[in-house]
Amino acid sequence: MKRQQNYWKHLHRKHMNRQLLFLERILYGDGVTPFNIVFVVKIAGTISHENLRNALTKIQAKHPLLRSGIKTDDKKMPHFFINDKAPEIPIRIIERRHNDDWIEASKDAWANVFDTQNGPMMSITWVRSPGTSELLMSLHHCMCDGGAAMLLIREILDLLDNPEKEIGRHTAFTTIQDIVPPQILHGRKQLFKAAVNGAVVRLALSAAATFISPGKTVKFDRKADYLISWKFSKADSSALFKACSAAGVTVNTALCVAFLSAFREVRGVAAHNKVTCPVDIRKFVENIRKDTMFSFGLALTLSMEKDPSMSFWEKTRLLQKKVTDKMAGMNPYDFLMTLENAHSTVHKMRKVLTYGKVGNDLMFSNLGKLDIPCHFNTFDIETIYSPSVIGPFANPTTIITSTFDNQIDFTFISNDGLLPYLDALSIKDSAITLLQHETAPITETVLS
The missing domain is CATH 3.30.559.10 (Chloramphenicol acetyltransferase-like domain)
Structure with a gap:
């Protein structure tokens, strides 16, 4: 100890x-x-x-x-x-x-x-x-x-x-000592738990990496990466906001159901019915200042109900309950301290993520309403596109959304070798059609 x-x-x-x-x-x-x-x-x-x-x-x-x-x-x-x-x-x-x-x-x-x-x-x-x-x-x-x-x-x-504006200055890096409260960081019970959980992670990664052979994995041609960008109209965006509010769900959850449904419709048996959603760690850790750079968060892996007799909003409410329960059980301090005990297997984690079998349909991230004005003194912001990100992992498929000036923007990134471009266009169209059908007009069925 x-x-x-x-x-x-x-x-x-x-x-x-x-x-x-x-x-x-x-x-x-x-x-x-x-x-x-x-x-x-x-x-x-x-x-x-x-x-x-x-x-x-x-x-x-x-x-x-x-x-x-x-x-x-x-x-x-x-x-x-x-x-x-x-x-x-x-x-x-x-x-x-x-x-x-x-x-x-x-x-x-x-x-x-x-x-x-x-x-x-x-x-x-x-x-x-x-x-x-x-x-x-x-x-x-x-x-x-x-x-x-x-x-x-x-x-x-x-x-x-305003070129003369002062924005301050940070003098040092943000460390775990800044993030994790001392009573947790140095507590004997917490240290023991982190050591045990870290050992479990190391064993799991070692076992998973053993069965992966990079030489037998098809490598993507990075020139086949693509980006699809589109926006909801302000009317469609408003309708979705209102429908989600009436149903008691978040826009994030409704969009997850829409995209999982679209993947199933277009990909059939090749769809996994799984979406990974990053969760902003700042929601749980107040010591990460809002004006401080940080690179990662927590994550949820979600699946929707497959019962074809269930309505879109029934599926969305059930998924919302799963999200709420999982969020309530998140412990960012255990998460951070456990992984800091697994550094010896970081190369195995990269091996699993890069060459392992794809088990989800996509990564979905919703940045929500952007805190940026439309008008400045010397220029206007016509639009802000949702970000794009792509790395070397086995499944680069990512959909990111954000809302600027009351309009939802979408970015869809993937690789033609994994998800054909034409399939991605069909998934986009299917999700749009589903959401428009379920939100306009808003009827009493949303509340049923």
């Missing part, structure tokens, strides 16, 4: 460098394989290169991770370190010719290999024309999740509009 406590004290010591957490190491991978998250904002108006450079300089000064690289120690453990000589965040400029130029630019950003040893692990692509621009912000997923990226976008937009 004493050895375990010494390990935690060493791990949590607050320095200008820190060891990557277990899930950060999963996202970091081998350091050269891209795993990037891309956000796109469409701006109506004129922005200047000078103001954009100023904005990037200020956010890089504020957030240590934007000045960081990753180096391994003599035990091959990767560490973030603040690189005082880190290059400035690069800006790539593309002349805007078509409304969908941002899609091809996003694909290029997926494939970009960051200099993870020196940083920065962020870049900007400016798709530029005199009156309209798309700003693409790309970051390595090992240091940033959706919530952190939206923070950065808001800071960039505020600084573009």
